[in-house]
Amino acid sequence: MADTVLGKHQLEKALYEENKAVSSGALKEENPLDTSTDFRIFCDACRRGDLRVCQEQISGGVNINARDQFDYTPLILASLCGHYEVAQMLLEQGARCERDTFQGERCLYNALNDRIRNLLLSYDYSKSTDPLQPLAAHITALLTRDVPKTADIAVHTGDTTLNLHKFVLSARSPYFAKKLAAAPETTTWKLASSVPSQSFQTCIRYLYLGDAGADLGEGEEEQAVLTGIDKLSRLLEVPQLFDNILGSGDRRQARQRRTEELEKGSGQISAWFRENVLRYKVVVESQKADEVKWDRDNEIFADVLLRADEEDEDDESDLHAASEALPAPAVRRTDGPLNGIPIGPLASHQPSRSPSRKHTPRTSTLFPCHRAMLLRSELFATMFASPFRESQESAHLHIIPIDCTPAVLEIVLSFLYTERANFSLDKALEVLRVADMLFIEKLKQRAALLISTLGNGNASLVDTATTTIDCDTEDDEVINIYDIIRAGWDTRVPRLEEFGARFIAFRLEKYIDEPEFKLLVQESAARIQKRQETDTVELIDDIRYYLSDRFRLRFEDSGLDGMMNEESNGAAQGENSDDVRAIPQGDEDYPDLPDIDGGLSSARASAAAKDSAAFEAQQGVVRTLDGDIAGDEFALDAMNYQILLGKIEVLMESLGLDG
Template sequence: MAERTVLRKDQLELSLHNEKKLIKEGTIKDDNPLDLSEPFRELCSACRRGDLKVCQEKITEGVNVNARDSYDYTPLILASLCGHYEVAQLLLESGALCERDTFQGERCLYNALNDRIRNLLLEYDYSKSTDPLQPLAAHIASLLTRQTPVTTDITVTAADQDVSLHKFILAARSPYFRGKLAAAPETTTWKLPSTTPPEAFSAAIRYLYLGEAPRELRSGPGTGFTESEVFAGIDKISKYLEIQSLMDNILDGGDRRRARQRRTVELAKGRAQLEEWFRENVLGNKVVVETSKANKVTWDHNNPVFADVLLRADELPEEDENSADEIPKSTLFPCHRAMLLRSEFFQAMFTSSFREAHVKDQLHIIDVDCSPDVLEIILTFLYTERADFPLEIAVDVLFAADMLFIEKLKSKAAVVISTLGSGGMSQAEAARTRGTQDEDDIDIYAIIRAAWLTRVQRLEEFAARFLAYRLEAHIDSPEFAELIQESAARIQARQETDSIELLDDIRFYLNERFRLRFDDAGLDELMDEQAPPANGDGTAQPEEMGKITEGVEAMNVSKPTSATIALNGNAQQPQGYTREIRTLDGALVEDEFDEDAMNYEILLEKLDALLESLNLDA
């Protein structure tokens, strides 16, 4: 089947007309509501500039990435139109829509500045671009069929069906179960009305576990229930369990777009319910004790928050002398193994023969090698898919996520570091930096070592670009030389012909940095236009030489130039005098383009000199 082409402008206008008609009729909802708020305006402005830092901050604040401004532009359209690949990628990872069957989706593809961005937009299919909560929903839904390890703690019966479920999920998602289990937390069995059709019972359970609504309900001969009886049963059980939106969820399943919109709403609602329950019961019941007494804490298996394991994190010792007399503290979090299974580390632990895999009357205490703040961030992500944390703690989160094999959280930490740590500069702005060390908001040397240890390619690329765009501030420092040596040593049995990966990346981004300057100014074309025609030996034509000679004779060379004035400290500056421009080695040049051209060569020579001093070839 041939790949679809981008719609023509007239087709886009027709698509917009039909879409507005359906929205007005109430058949579908507007995926891109109008937003005139100041935070959204700031997000749109950042997308135009390519400011990753501000974009990340606004997304973290909860600004709707799918809203539109007064000109009907969405943040994704602006980023694509202005050619900011990294911003477009960040928006897509944060849930920005680019669905081909919609006007805004087709418009986004139509306006993409280049094929690289267009291909990025096409890569993000329905599951990625519109459903960032899908991994959380998929995990919770998988608990219904997971056999090992056993994490269920209650059996619910309806008619002749017995289903093993999780109290904390039922309590979080159903007000009915929340009240009943709060009154009797030790309950292990529960019976629903026996007249409930099995299909209605299954639909209700799938809904509570964030599963997708069934497209067809089994009814008719062989099931014992007619279609009307099944729908009546769904209506009855939804009222009984106080989950009124269950029926709407099923009725909207026939239309693809309505089903997607309903799915998005239900997942957001489910995440909000889980988050509320998590913060109230898990974080709200954490225990802070002296480290020496942490392992003496006991929790009975029948507890009000239905926890089946305790995670412990010790406070890191402070380097401050005043804190020497402080008693070290530890924090214990009551958790549920069903949610910890999202980490491959805990999954391996709970399915092994280790003692932590065996359930006892007293909950096991598991030490996690990180600070309590980092562990709280990890648990918040595992329970809610939310990963909001400041730049100051991002590296610690990265290491902890790597230790626990939580790949998505590692990626989130890398995004935080590479966006909030970018110094608020777009790529074009970074190309014009003069590399002062005061601009550095992060320890880039620690960042790149963390990237090596955790094998995060995105972070390695960010660090190399960061160094290249600020190379003047780092190239003469001993730390930079040590970093180059470490990069060379990462190649086992390194030969003289082997390149140094970090150095190759820095050279690439250094070339990109100065190429952006020349490309933006159109310097190459300007030089070609002004160059006089030459003979075969490269000399100018006689006629042109005459014009040049006349021009030189007409010049009054006795007048002081800006260069001679700059060299003569006693001379007064004439009106219209511009500041002197010098290269990194102090040479005086006419303009910034000469400065950049010479600085580029100077930096390359310094890199070569550094390699020579380290006895390295690359």
């Protein structure tokens, strides 16, 4: 064991060699210095624990693993300041924390508590620093996956036959791109017998984003394999393959080359996806969508069509117009016998359609896709492996309808093909629903993360840590919180349930009296089958928890609530103090205003209210949710907390629920 411990001079030499490699460009710096304004805003948000701003900066393309001028990475700042949710989000988005690196050890050492430290330790390299690894693993697994059958070209190499996919070969190799574009109907390809089979298998594994540095044999066998790889790399126009196999270096350099190859391969597949799948999507009228015939032998090698229908905005207006446009009896416009033929137009109560208002037919979008990539969805994997119609061969491509809009289906396909999905908050809920329907767990969690971080609108989690949220403003209502909570229940995403309960708890005075909130509480209670009298309501329990967090009363058992109750009682008794009586209350301060009907005039009342509010603000007087005067902000929190708890109890009693 003692032989494995490096001396000081050895460590200094290793650090010198590393800095030299970084300076020469042979080794890429994992935490580059970033002094841009966006990165500074990002670091400040990590320091404060502002999830919303962090998510906005990440979506904007900021480098999550860069460092500031003080050598702090965003993950170190979040861990040091004790923001568990921010640290978790950074790790989920690809922040690095490796124990055998300086920044990784520094991050672990500076973690504020064991909860954050254990979170950091739970994320290893493959999970935290390789966001493209799931995509690469899926594409590599296609080489050995026989069911369902997705290969469309067989390559024969001596005594070995490889079943491959044209779109992967075309996206990764310029040689195959030109050959298959000229003859897209090709189903077989034979390799020259002079090239060893192992050489071609290594090249194919590289094209399928696999690790090409496998065992190449020994002696003459290794030389023959390397010669074949060199020849094939030039033929397939992928010269970097041979360079990577021959490249030497330590583990860090090998990992860096692997990361760069994954980024390059993912970029090639992303470009191919945009230039083929998205470029050749077809928009047709919905009633004619099923009549589209797409040949199986096509130049983009698609083997299935996915259909998404646009929402029909004219449906509701047309139904309303049809209900009003009932046939009315004709009215004669001329004089004469009643049995005569009327001359001139007949008046009708049926409104005519304005020439400028034309009914727009509903449209559908057909996306040409590849079943090999759709297999990343468990629903499609089961569908194509079963005896359903969609898994059977046919002269034309099957059309599979997806219950979503074309914009959302494009987001889903982008994720399946590229592992990337950028979408706004207004589409996040539908993306969540479709991802749950298709059993794409990672995309579902990404949508839930977006909702929980951006759903607070202009009020971040840092802002909601206080009790001064203005519930009368509409700026924060960027989402329907009732839909979010129901979506969390339907899709089984605890993150959304917790977010919804917290969102309502910090705005409870706004929602507590709404009829839809009562309905939501009843739905939460009904989620417990065979409900007993002692069962509580999960939503109410969560709201109570976050309500105590809002008013800093999470440690009620320690006696803090008793102290607050004493102060609140003292504040209530203080309503009759001299300072309170000094607030203008009546007409004596406004003798010149006329008195109407023996009562206080509206002008006098308005002036008195303004003067009273100004006086209270000047004297630092604070009022509770019920309008009572509190002694100070600490007493205000205690009194408001009890008021809201009382409203919850009243609500539960009115619904006939316990807990």
